[in-house]
Amino acid sequence: TRQADEADRIDAHLIQLLICGIMIWLGHGPIRGFGVTLLIGVLSTLFSVLITGHLALELLIESGALRRITFRRLIGEWRLDFVKWGKPAFAASWVVVLLGLAVVFHKGQAIYGVDFTGGDVVSVQFRPTPPPEAALRQMAAAHGIADIGLTSARYTDGGREVLNLQSPEGQGGALFAALQKSFPEFGPEHAGQTQVGASLGRETQRNALLAVGVSMIVILLYIAFRFEFGYGVGAMVATLHDLLMTVGIFVLTGRQFNAPMVAALLCIAGYSINETVVVFDRIRDELKVNPTGTLREVVNAALRKVFARTMMTASTTFLAALALFVWGSG
Secondary structure: OHHHHHHHHHHHHHHHHHHHHHHHHHOOOHHHHHHHHHHHHHHHHHHHHHHHHHHHHHHHHHHOOOOOOOOOOOOOOOOOOHHHHHHHHHHHHHHHHHHHHHHHHHHHHHHEOHHHHOEEEEEEEEOOOOOOHHHHHHHHHHOOOOOOEEEEEEEEEOOEEEEEEEEOOOOHHHHHHHHHHHOHHHOOEEEEEEEEOHHHHHHHHHHHHHHHHHHHHHHHHHHHHHOOHHHHHHHHHHHHHHHHHHHHHHHHOOOOEOHHHHHHHHHHHHHHHHHHHHHHHHHHHHHHHOOOOOHHHHHHHHHHHHHHHHHHHHHHHHHHHHHHHHHOOO
């Protein structure tokens, strides 16, 4: 079991390292910066898990300071028929994916932020809240700025909410002037402005799509080499499913894509393939232990063995993400 766990960790970390390399190679700006940061994190985690943790335990045991290790199991072994519920879960998740893709095709370029389309983003503070979205769009249209995007920055400064208004290139100043003239009672205050050229935005968009595409191919080839080609196809489909579901929920909540979002998607791909590799390793082990069992029995046995680990990994990751969502900004 220990050797299997070591193989799981090495496989998962190697794939994450490959994805980091793709972000650094093909990404620009925030995507490349995220790749470098994630690379440092993966290497330090791999070092601490494989070397520092083992060394510390050996020293504690050999010195006699540690005689017994106890572990309270928060989640026992579930006797759930995972295969039975696989199809309903698969169908429900793909409904979300298809709804999200429908919204993507309906909105078209409107789902992209200024990082991909180019333009100006004006950050404006209001007291206590911004004007209604419909009123802001009517105001912009009345001043000849028909195509604007609105996203909340989600942080406050002395009770003043911040709103990001995206406009075509070169019209950010005119938009803010019109806002001051039309809504003086809301106390609009200029908090910053970002400008991205249209050509740079299109290049960022191409590189982002290329990074995601290359990541999928690398995952397919690595899993095919490490296991079998069929495993590789399954891993790629599972990872694409997780990415598309994330995109679907993201778009359905009315948010726009920017460069950090692409970096986050590639990070999700790393987490997804991490869990997939663990499950595949367990399935392969179960096939050796129980070669006469049915595929349903083998898959269920493998999933039951990794379920507690998966839930703990997902829960700790969720808590970190929740902290960013609650106390983070922008």
